[in-house]
Amino acid sequence: MNGPMQRRTTIKDVAEAAGVGVATVSRVLSGGSASAQTRERVLAAAARLDYHPSALGRNLRRQRTGGIGLLIPDITDAFYARLTDGVLSCARSYGEPVTVGVTGDDPEREAELIGALIEQSMDRVIAVPSRDEETAGEIWAPALRARLNVVFVDRRGRPDVPSVVADDAAGVLTAMEYLIGLGHKKIAFLTRHGQSQRVTAFTEALASLGVPADRGLVVHARASRDSAYAAAAGLLQNRPDVTALLAGGNVLGEAAVLAARELDVRIPKDVSLIMFDDVPWAELCSPPLTVVARPAQDLGYRAAELALRQGRRPRTVALPTELVVRASCGPRLR
């Protein structure tokens, strides 16, 4: 701005101003041994010089950067936005910054972001792994070799890395019980990458509730919103026998609602709908959507607590899901 750049005040300046050694200033500012008189002089000098320590020297000496690295698939997905909010809340209470990266569920991008975190020696990482156990193991091996404190969230990645997840299986089961209780037998599951546990739970729930499985009723969409819409529309068009739909995420739920409207499929008269995740707009739909609510903020908060924790850590933390019944499900009419 105005005039030549002034040199930033350093610990040497404070030491000189207080008439002590730099080790003494460092001890005073970080709680080490110092007499009351020395402490007073140092703090007065620091205040007078408006001294703010630089993290750069500290980071080099300690061989690590503070803060948390967070890797998520999509920040515009309301669920991941709220999960991020949970991480930020917890991190803030510890005074730790959060560096966010979006992987797009692409393993190459994930590997690149992991490399960047290692380069910064950011040793606490929370991630929604883009791949399941075997490939995630490989992608995350450099991070573990570099001794990063990794916590997976929302999905399990490798068995030896702690994870914080929602009890998806219970959520799916509860939803299926509800729909089957309403008489539905032809229930579709709209899913996408990263939801293999929900797919497994769907199949197992059908078996345990005595409903014949129909493999054609598990429809996979790709990562984009357009693909989700196409999958939903395709299902509603090609399978008019379907009377209930479980959407594995809120982007899929959104696609299902739009496709139903476009095809004049009435919810819940023609098709009952349950979607995963309670997002604010679930209530705004007409009818308001019944959802399997997963505690996004809590998942994030707990993952951050685990990542910031020293010493022994639990292997997996599972948080409960909850069926929130609104008005998008009705009895089977055909």
Added chain:
Amino acid sequence: MNGPMQRRTTIKDVAEAAGVGVATVSRVLSGGSASAQTRERVLAAAARLDYHPSALGRNLRRQRTGGIGLLIPDITDAFYARLTDGVLSCARSYGEPVTVGVTGDDPEREAELIGALIEQSMDRVIAVPSRDEETAGEIWAPALRARLNVVFVDRRGRPDVPSVVADDAAGVLTAMEYLIGLGHKKIAFLTRHGQSQRVTAFTEALASLGVPADRGLVVHARASRDSAYAAAAGLLQNRPDVTALLAGGNVLGEAAVLAARELDVRIPKDVSLIMFDDVPWAELCSPPLTVVARPAQDLGYRAAELALRQGRRPRTVALPTELVVRASCGPRLR
């Protein structure tokens, strides 16, 4: 994991293995002067030792941390999630990480987060300032003194800091023209902190279109979702003469839809509704909402480009808004 922690490979190891000096390794890896033969030997040694430079030494030597700091009011607000997505997209194309902080529109939290960015010597910052020009000036003074490259986004903060904003005034005017064109005279504006420019534009639009202003029709909500709902419900209850409502943000729009439903106010028969920001669920509502669309991702992307830019920068970048007509507005019936 297994065995004692191995020391990380450093540039000295590579130098020794290649039989050169560390300055030579540094030059080879960062594009300086080196013979072809030397270059080959250094790169082979680096590959063989699986050497990855540490940013910690570089940061200290250069007196700065790479990456961008981003301060926004609320990551769970769909508009800010998409703005963040835009910042992340641009940053990724430059290979720069992004550290995210949530201010909650609280000046104290903002000041604290600014301090943390200065401590890390993170010298490129994008922020939605929590306050208007005068107070933002004061809060951001330390950042400017520390010569951080600051760009404000979505809101203007101080005149001497570049900003990337949407043309809110034009957006409000277009919306008001549309509503007045439909015959509405009693138009309410539901707003919250940080939207003073939209409020001003609302008042000016009424004046320029010859509609008498009614100060009771500008209703301020506080920062929370609950407060937004209370404000919307209060307005609809206390002012049955209102036939149109402009919501200044998507959280306010959501509150208006919920309150209308709760009070059996039909949209658009009883009250027409336009809200700011096109969010994915605007289309999901019944009826789908007419919106003033602001390009959230573009705002973020352009702000990141500006923040990463060297040399001379434009003072303000204004991106256009667009009225997206769906089905939540109708002619005045009373």
Added chain:
DNA sequence: AACTATGATGGAATCGTTTCCATGAACGGT
């Protein structure tokens, strides 16, 4: 008075990379 223990203090090494600047080799011209 001498000895021992304890706490405060400070000089300097350390962390890893960048970059300055001196040095030497090689090449071209006279």
Added chain:
DNA sequence: ACCGTTCATGGAAACGATTCCATCATAGTT
């Protein structure tokens, strides 16, 4: 053969904070 220029090269300083360890002063005990 000598001189001047250019390019490659490497030793070491620098960046700022932390932390180790030697030193000294003080207090208590014998």
